[in-house]
Amino acid sequence: MAFRKIDVDSIEEDFFREADFLPADAAFALSPDEAQSLAQTTAGEPMSVPVCCEGSPSYLTFLRAFASGDPKAALVKALTSPVYGSGEHLDAAKAIAGKTVIDILSATKSTEAASIVATLTSEQRDWLLKYLYRGFAHPESVNCATLLTWHEKLVEVAGSGAIIRVLTDRRTV
Amino acid sequence: MTSITDHLFPFGIAAHAYNKDRSQVAVCLDTSDVHIYDTTSWTLLTKLTEHDELVTGIDWAPETNRIVTCSQDRNAYVWTQEPNGTWKPTLVLLRINRAATHVRWSPREDKFAVASGARCVAICYFEEDNDWWVSKHLKKPIRSTVLCVDWHPNNVLLAVGGADMRAYVLSAYIKGVDSKPPPSPWGEKLPFNTICAEYVNPAGGWIHSVAFSPSGDALAFTGHDACITLAYPGTGAVTTIPTDRLPYLSMVWINEHRLVAAGHDCAPAYFEGQGDQWQFVKALDAKEVKKAANTNSAFNMFKQMDSRGITSKNTAEGKTELSTLHQNTITMVRAFRRSSEGVSEFSTSGVDGRLVVWAV
Numbered sequence: 001m002a003f004r005k006i007d008v009d010s011i012e013e014d015f016f017r018e019a020d021f022l023p024a025d026a027a028f029a030l031s032p033d034e035a036q037s038l039a040q041t042t043a044g045e046p047m048s049v050p051v052c053c054e055g056s057p058s059y060l061t062f063l064r065a066f067a068s069g070d071p072k073a074a075l076v077k078a079l080t081s082p083v084y085g086s087g088e089h090l091d092a093a094k095a096i097a098g099k100t101v102i103d104i105l106s107a108t109k110s111t112e113a114a115s116i117v118a119t120l121t122s123e124q125r126d127w128l129l130k131y132l133y134r135g136f137a138h139p140e141s142v143n144c145a146t147l148l149t150w151h152e153k154l155v156e157v158a159g160s161g162a163i164i165r166v167l168t169d170r171r172t173v
Numbered sequence: 174m175t176s177i178t179d180h181l182f183p184f185g186i187a188a189h190a191y192n193k194d195r196s197q198v199a200v201c202l203d204t205s206d207v208h209i210y211d212t213t214s215w216t217l218l219t220k221l222t223e224h225d226e227l228v229t230g231i232d233w234a235p236e237t238n239r240i241v242t243c244s245q246d247r248n249a250y251v252w253t254q255e256p257n258g259t260w261k262p263t264l265v266l267l268r269i270n271r272a273a274t275h276v277r278w279s280p281r282e283d284k285f286a287v288a289s290g291a292r293c294v295a296i297c298y299f300e301e302d303n304d305w306w307v308s309k310h311l312k313k314p315i316r317s318t319v320l321c322v323d324w325h326p327n328n329v330l331l332a333v334g335g336a337d338m339r340a341y342v343l344s345a346y347i348k349g350v351d352s353k354p355p356p357s358p359w360g361e362k363l364p365f366n367t368i369c370a371e372y373v374n375p376a377g378g379w380i381h382s383v384a385f386s387p388s389g390d391a392l393a394f395t396g397h398d399a400c401i402t403l404a405y406p407g408t409g410a411v412t413t414i415p416t417d418r419l420p421y422l423s424m425v426w427i428n429e430h431r432l433v434a435a436g437h438d439c440a441p442a443y444f445e446g447q448g449d450q451w452q453f454v455k456a457l458d459a460k461e462v463k464k465a466a467n468t469n470s471a472f473n474m475f476k477q478m479d480s481r482g483i484t485s486k487n488t489a490e491g492k493t494e495l496s497t498l499h500q501n502t503i504t505m506v507r508a509f510r511r512s513s514e515g516v517s518e519f520s521t522s523g524v525d526g527r528l529v530v531w532a533v
Contacts, residue, residue, distance in 0.1 A: 121512040122415045126376070159417025163398035168378035 070105045078104070079124040081129075084171040094173060099141075101131040106146050113153040125158040125164050127145060130173045133166055176498055177518065177530045180215060183281050183480070188505050188524040193235035195509065198528065201228040207242055209260075214247045221249050229428030230287075230314040231274035237282045241265075243273035249287050249297065251306055265306040267295045275321050281328045283350055288319035294333055296345045296365075311343050312355070313366050321382050325389040329354040329363055332392055334380030338450040340394040340402075358390050358407035372404055375413055381436065386429055387515060393432055395421045401434060401444055403451050410449040418442065418456065423506040427533055435503035439495055441531065457497075457531070480526070501525035 083090060083097040108116065120128065132151050135142045155163065187201040197218065199209045207221040207228055210292040228243035233240050240252040240260065247269050252261040271290030278285045287295040287308070291313050295308040317337035324331055326517045329343040333439065342359055344367035359369040370392070374380060379399030385392055397400045399420045402413045422436035427443075435441040494500065501524040509530050510518040 126415070156418075160419050161415060161417040164397065164399045164420055165376045165378075165415065168396070171375045171377075 026117045071107055075101065075104045075108075075128075076120070077118070079120065079127040079131075082120065082127050082173050098131060098173060101128075102135045102142050105132075105135075105150055106143055110146065110149045113150050114156075117150075117153050117157050120121070122158065122162075125154060126169070127164050127173065128159065129154055129162050129166050130169070134173055153173050175532055177532055178212075179498065179527060179529045181480070182526040183504055183527065185501070185524040185526055186528060189507070189520070189522040190231045190233040190240070191509065191520065192233050192238065192509070194463060199240060200231060200528070201231050203227060203241075205244065205246070207231060207240075208287065209373040213430060218462065219258075219260055220401065221250075221252060221260055221262070224248065224275060227271070229272065229274050232276050232278045232285065234278045234282040236385060239278075239282070240276060241276050243267075243276040243489075245272035247271065247273060247330060249273055249285075249295075249306075251262075251285075263306060263395060265285075265297050265308065267297070267308055268310070269293065269295060269316070272399055274319060276322055279321050279324045279328050279345075284328070284345065286322045286324065286331050286345060286348060288322050288333070288335070290318040292317060292319070294319050294322060294331065294343075294345075296331070296347065298347050298350045306481050308367065309347065310505055311345060311366055313343075314341055314368055314371060321381060323383045323385055325357075325359070325385050327354040327357065327389060328385070330357075330369060330382040330389070331384075332385055332394070332453050334383040334394050335398075337378045338374045338377050338379065338396065340369065340372045340374070340380050340383050340404075342365055342392060342406075342520070343368060346496055358405075359382055368531075370404065371401065372411065373445050374398060374400065374402065376400060378417070379418070380419065382424050382434070384424050386426050388429060391429070393424060393426070395424055395434055395436075403446070408448060412449045412451045413447070414451055414453055416453055418441070424503065424505045425508050425516060425519055427519075431515070433497075433519060433533075435508060436505045437502045439499045439503060439523070440497040441503065441506065441519075441521060498529060499525055 078097060078101050083093045132147050135147045136144065186200040187197055187203050187454045189200045190427065191198050196212055197209055199207050201207055205224040205226055205228060208217055209219045211218055221242065223245055224244040228244045230243045238246050238254060241249060245250040247267060249265040249267055251265060252262050255261055255410050267287055269289045269291040273287050273289045275288040276285055284296060284298045287297060289295065294311040296311060297306050297308040300307050315335065315337065317335055318334055319335040321334045322331055327458050329344055329346045329351055332340060333343055334340040344363040345366060346363050346365050354363060360367065374396040376398035380394050380396045380479050383394045390407060392404045393401060397420045399418060399461040400413050400415045402411065404411045419437035421434040424432055424434035426432045430447050431443065433441050433443055438456065440456040444451060446452055503520050503521045503523045507510040507520050508516040509520040516533060518530055518532050520528065522528045
């Protein structure tokens with residue numbers, strides 16, 4: 001139980017808000033409407049695209065690619081334009097993006113992991129590691145053994161620096 | 174690229190500063206004391222014991238031979254040497270209500286900047302009328318604890334980095350102390366607290382170190398996200414190098430195209446490049462360091478028991494030893510000697526108690 005019931009920070013005029021931590025270019029990948037419609041679309045039929053979703057074409061391309069059976073391209077897309085940020089309106093979209101990435105990883109042969117990691121840029125590797133930790137946070141719905149193999153291959157290449165960046169980065173997936 | 178001298182103190186070193194001819198070194202040892210050692214005999218010359226809390230920063234002005242220290246007790250002292258060799262402290266009015274975290278003399282040694290947890294940087298200068306060090310606060314864009322500062326060679330601009338994950342370049346122009354600075358890529362008119370630049374650490378993380386290049390036309394900063402960012406205001410180029418190692422805590426420019434950084438990784442690392450083309454070059458591992466082979470295992474065992482509290486014989490035989498010269502986090506890198514091409518030797522100090530001088 002919290003010792004103080006009063007939020008003392010809100011009394012101070014110049015206190016730090018969560019949004020202040022995010023860099024200027026960390027504008028959320030999706031607007032609330034987009035996130036909402038994306039959540040509805042993918043829950044039902046992934047191929048039918050409502051008009052309001054066209055604001056984030058890259059994201060839809062990735063979903064299409066995944067549906068049309070090119071998981072590697074879908075993975076690269078997902079790691080190039082990930083859904084991140086905080087706010088309830090993003091939770092559904094983040095859950096879908098997270099699940100998609102984990103599904104792709106689970107569907108890929110573990111022998112291919114090292115070669116796929118080698119083709120990623122360092123920024124994409126950081127995002128992949130964030131998705132891995134997201135998977136570890138929900139062990140009931142993922143096969144952790146697969147993710148651990150990916151984690152091993154990824155950290156071999158990206159080093160402890162990537163783990164540090166997952167810990168410090170406020171752009172959570 | 175080898176270590177020239179390597180001294181092991183029986184305590185961790187939070188910060189160190191050499192005098193002008195490098196014959197003496199002042200070290201902060203994670204207590205309220207500062208010790209000054211002779212660098213040839215390693216005898217303790219003086220203890221500076223005026224602070225009440227942990228001393229967090231130290232700087233030794235080479236030309237005026239004055240030491241400035243700052244501490245978690247919210248005070249800073251300027252130490253001047255008496256003719257008989259003792260050091261006399263003068264209290265500085267910092268007017269901060271949180272700990273001081275870092276201190277640096279300006280290049281002309283007429284001002285110094287004290288970073289603090291009070292979300293400000295105190296720019297201190299000597300007021301002749303009152304015979305007293307007074308301070309003005311740089312406050313405006315800073316949102317959190319300031320962890321590091323670095324002076325531009327023009328004696329006016331100050332780089333500031335802190336826990337708000339941003340690096341700033343601010344003007345610390347003091348009327349009556351500074352003459353008008355020449356125009357630079359950072360700006361032309363520079364009254365006090367002008368915000369010349371603001372950079373965000375892309376992957377978050379506190380800014381541990383900021384450093385201007387020797388010309389002052391570029392700024393490097395490194396944060397807890399294990400990235401180093403280089404910014405050129407002239408061209409607008411900003412390059413971030415994500416490393417695969419642990420975060421760096423301190424860095425020094427060797428010349429305009431090369432810098433050395435060190436920190437939690439325990440090994441100093443080189444970065445090279447210019448403009449938007451910068452890259453990690455290499456870290457100095459023990460494999461490259463000419464370390465005197467010590468085959469005396471009994472001696473090693475007792476040394477380990479003494480310095481690291483390891484008693485088991487197995488572990489004493491080097492199994493827990495890192496492959497780097499420093500056996501723990503490096504807290505500070507400083508230029509030790511300069512040649513016409515830039516820094517030719519640099520010194521590092523660490524939590525493991527080592528104070529090492531390296532050749533570039």
